[in-house]
Amino acid sequence: MAMATINARRLGGLVLALGLGVSSQAVAQTGAAGAPGEADETPTFSKEVAPILQRSCQNCHQPTGIAPMSLLTYREARPWARSIRDRVERRLMPPWHLDGSVGIQAYKNDISLSDDEVDTILNWVDGGALEGNPADMPAPLTFPPADGWAVEQELGRPPDFIIQSTPYTVVANGQDQWWEPEIEFEGFDTERYIRAAEFKPSFPGGMKVTHHGHAYLRAKETEEGEERPRAVRLVGMGIGKRWDVLPEGVGKVLPPGSSTVSFNIHYFPVGEEVTDLIDVGVWLYPEDEVPTKITAGEQQFYVDGTHRERLRASDILIPPHGSLVLEDQYVMEQPALIQSFRPHMHMRGTEMSMTALYPDGRRELLSNVNRYDHNWQIAYVYDEDSQPLLPKGTVLMLRGKWDNSAANRINPDPDQWVVFGARGVDEMSHAWIGITYLSDEQYDELATERAARETDDGNEQ
Ligand code: HEC
Numbered sequence: 001m002a003m004a005t006i007n008a009r010r011l012g013g014l015v016l017a018l019g020l021g022v023s024s025q026a027v028a029q030t031g032a033a034g035a036p037g038e039a040d041e042t043p044t045f046s047k048e049v050a051p052i053l054q055r056s057c058q059n060c061h062q063p064t065g066i067a068p069m070s071l072l073t074y075r076e077a078r079p080w081a082r083s084i085r086d087r088v089e090r091r092l093m094p095p096w097h098l099d100g101s102v103g104i105q106a107y108k109n110d111i112s113l114s115d116d117e118v119d120t121i122l123n124w125v126d127g128g129a130l131e132g133n134p135a136d137m138p139a140p141l142t143f144p145p146a147d148g149w150a151v152e153q154e155l156g157r158p159p160d161f162i163i164q165s166t167p168y169t170v171v172a173n174g175q176d177q178w179w180e181p182e183i184e185f186e187g188f189d190t191e192r193y194i195r196a197a198e199f200k201p202s203f204p205g206g207m208k209v210t211h212h213g214h215a216y217l218r219a220k221e222t223e224e225g226e227e228r229p230r231a232v233r234l235v236g237m238g239i240g241k242r243w244d245v246l247p248e249g250v251g252k253v254l255p256p257g258s259s260t261v262s263f264n265i266h267y268f269p270v271g272e273e274v275t276d277l278i279d280v281g282v283w284l285y286p287e288d289e290v291p292t293k294i295t296a297g298e299q300q301f302y303v304d305g306t307h308r309e310r311l312r313a314s315d316i317l318i319p320p321h322g323s324l325v326l327e328d329q330y331v332m333e334q335p336a337l338i339q340s341f342r343p344h345m346h347m348r349g350t351e352m353s354m355t356a357l358y359p360d361g362r363r364e365l366l367s368n369v370n371r372y373d374h375n376w377q378i379a380y381v382y383d384e385d386s387q388p389l390l391p392k393g394t395v396l397m398l399r400g401k402w403d404n405s406a407a408n409r410i411n412p413d414p415d416q417w418v419v420f421g422a423r424g425v426d427e428m429s430h431a432w433i434g435i436t437y438l439s440d441e442q443y444d445e446l447a448t449e450r451a452a453r454e455t456d457d458g459n460e461q
Pocket of ligand 1: 052053056057058059060061066067068080083084085087088093094095111113240
């Protein structure tokens, strides 16, 4: 199936390229005859391309972003035209690996390009990557300072508190490295609610060497015999995802009293020695405000068929040049609302889907990440109105696929047997799902609201 998709896409690209050859020639002719750049159908950087780059690329491709080059201006972008064409045509850039043909398509952080936008970029390059009229340029975007907080841009205020890891020096060359410092946190006198949290490696070196990380808050040991409250996962970070902002009215509990914050950081050497220090910023709801919904945030759902026996991932065994499919299901013992879906596999992982089997027998494919790429850890964050609402008794079905053949673009060695493990060359199999469990009343209220909206929409048509 994967092969068929690739072939179809290749073929599409070829037909397109042939078509373009003709049109750019035609354009060149009219260009020669008429006023240059006027009434010309070839897209220009200033008018058609810059707005696309602003929406889908510049977040990373700006001087202090995570991408290797800046694409803010024509001067900066022009030398990359060929490379941009290639990455965009193969849908490798922008990084967005969701199947656009099935399931929910409304995501808050969707930076993917429409077919038309892809065509515009290809036509721009094939037409000579022209600048056009600089007066057509959209107003430039502003970006947070390199070492600033991204969430501050969104919420308009700095974090309420910051927790800092201890420094770690990543060697220039060698194996992946893990760093797990524990930091004391004095805490607040009363229970508070978390609205957002951001995981910020130091700039610029730390951003390069940090592959992923988590920060958990654990209440200090309580009185003897008392149960230690569950750890609160403040935030998880992976390349392409560094923060969580919960929807207005949804909060995560920050228990009162002192605690420790434990970091779990996965570094990889990048050819130069780098000393990193991680800051975790946390934004709270105001002291007197109790959010209407309490969430546990992103929860880990194993996709290995073994979670019930706690033999984590013992089912991962992929033969050389072979493939693997694993499925798992979870029965919702409480109604739930899903905010986000973030598959996590390693280099052989190629696809993960999430399907709901509702109590009435209806089955709905919610999201399918069918071009999974281990180099990116993307959380697909649903628009508020499209968050899956699962009645009690719904079965949430997860399915992962792995490809250990040479056809897998990033397979480091198809001749190896692959088993579970923490290194990128070993495999993992889980999804981080942003999930909020609801009371029956909250579920009924939301379900009624949505039903009413659907009727309204129906009436409008
Ligand atoms: C989420 C961050 C992000 C976004 C959004 C993004 N890129 Fe990238 N891009 C990267 C990173 C990181 C790399 C380097 C790693 C790699 O090559 O994949 C990269 C690499 C590239 C390269 C290859 C550069 C080379 O060395 O040859 C091109 C071309 C590119 N991006 C173009 C684009 C375009 C065009 C868009 C928008 C349509 C875009 N990118 C959106 C992060 C991003």
